[in-house]
Amino acid sequence: MTLPLIDVHTHMYLPRYMALLRQRTKVPRVVSRAGGDRLVILPDEEADTSTSAGRPIGGEFHEVSRKLAFMDQHGIAVSVVSPANPWIDFVEPEEAPALAAQLNDDLEAICAGSAGRLLGFGVLPLQRPETCAAELRRIAGHPHMRGVIVGSAGRGKGLDDPDFEPIWKAAADAGLFVFIHPHYGVGHGLFPDTGHAMMLALGFTFETSIAVALLILRGTLQRHPALKLLIAHAGGTLPYLAGRLDSCVKNDISKDFGLAQPPSHYLRQCWFDSISYHPPALAALEAFADPSRIMFGTDHPFFRPHVGDAVLDRTTWPVPEENLQALASLSPARQKAIAYENGLAAFGIALP
């Protein structure tokens, strides 16, 4: 079955941001080598000064035409594009609000020129939380912006940072999505010499899971039932662990979180991308989530097709392929819901 697709998890390094990364001498940075640009962004890549530091990147990381070509190749009708990690986390606080606004305006302009193919999630200057609600309200006036992407670590104090309360209120009031996405990972001192694999597979999903669980336990989703959280990578691990979290909260004699409902109730208020990679995880997500709140995603441009160190430009990409294969384990009606129907409803759009 060939389905039209709405891609809710797809990234771009905007040109203004690429220029910034190229100027930098520390992580995160882009290094130009004879063999091509390399993106050096992960915390454990900081010390690596070799020519093979980070990962090779090409135009698919920052060119709109490459995003559209990828979409055409994979049957993606509309993409909701988000800036990629680590966003503007490293920017000095006094510069962050203006840069966030510029990047959000850049993304709006790109989407406006895409003939309906692109929508956007902007960024927030989390270093200056008191400015974020105003930026959210400003973004809400941009016709192609549908929310913001927020790193699970916040400004280093998690998402349950009390100073973020106005962000949740402003996003809920504006009807904007907040896309929760990891960058720093959890536990990576525990798995040395594992390349990017353990960090991305486990460290990233653990980071997201802790952040969202804390948002729930601190009552954020109880206080803001209209808040639209989209949780990256099929919710990290939470659709699997939600029952255990409920039990651990209910049976913890040492702590009362004061929640009216079990944590899973609030987790079910959230949206999830379908980036689950295999049918068992998709089965759990399907059994757990609100059926209207699971939406297809590709994580483009991460995991370029390759054989060994050679990047292949003329094949389909692995992540959408793996996730479409997992989707095929569901009924045709559920495939349609996840592939595009839920996305159309969530973002108020029609297929172009």
Added chain:
Amino acid sequence: MTLPLIDVHTHMYLPRYMALLRQRTKVPRVVSRAGGDRLVILPDEEADTSTSAGRPIGGEFHEVSRKLAFMDQHGIAVSVVSPANPWIDFVEPEEAPALAAQLNDDLEAICAGSAGRLLGFGVLPLQRPETCAAELRRIAGHPHMRGVIVGSAGRGKGLDDPDFEPIWKAAADAGLFVFIHPHYGVGHGLFPDTGHAMMLALGFTFETSIAVALLILRGTLQRHPALKLLIAHAGGTLPYLAGRLDSCVKNDISKDFGLAQPPSHYLRQCWFDSISYHPPALAALEAFADPSRIMFGTDHPFFRPHVGDAVLDRTTWPVPEENLQALASLSPARQKAIAYENGLAAFGIALP
């Protein structure tokens, strides 16, 4: 449907071990208060000197009669009892081998006197890895011992500690199970003021997941296909993340682990308890695991029934109830397989 049950995840603090904990002045320890004994074992409880440090415990943590009463109340025919965390991790290396042997002999004697109701998983002196293979071979001669429980952190260097290689070989050769169980947690500096809930729900499952993923990536399960690993708490998070781990390994240009098969292949060699707490997680476990390698567990005596701070002795316990409710989402044939058929086959026993 009332099923006979084989419980593969159920703990005891053996009397000799309780005496040791009562003598100690540091974590882990048992403190006797006017209101009853309190168990203080988690790393973040170290600094707590209040009378409410740790958790209240009673005879259900160390009395065989209470274990049997719990089993009778919940329809459990046979329990495979394991010592509880943190095992003998804190013991000086020179004392560990003799203590491990004594505790294993104690457990064998308890099981031998139980008229077929109890089997055992012993402990290993991981501080002295060079002694562990001999202890495994010794245990294999005990008629009621079926394996060992091993903490996911090993001796502080993870389970992919190269010095542990003889353990995996000896366990595989003897046909003994190795029950992988967490204690120290991962990420707990990230979730202050959350009681035990975040540590147990997320920190514990992340610890197990990292340990088993590293065993797989380092080739342990490729080298020892006959090794019988039983992974606690429904595999931590791995049945959910296995597809993502496969993809991250396959697409990591920076690292080749030299595995003949994707990580999920080796994970499917493992056994899992059914302590999943809700049908979505059980659905993923069912879709992922070898159908003959999922077995019922209760995690007794953790999470005593309580209302507020008052422990209730006359009700059923929450964890077996929650997990039996999840099991009811499966077909009668699958319920039987998980409840007791798989356990009977795995441990070579008949219902008493």
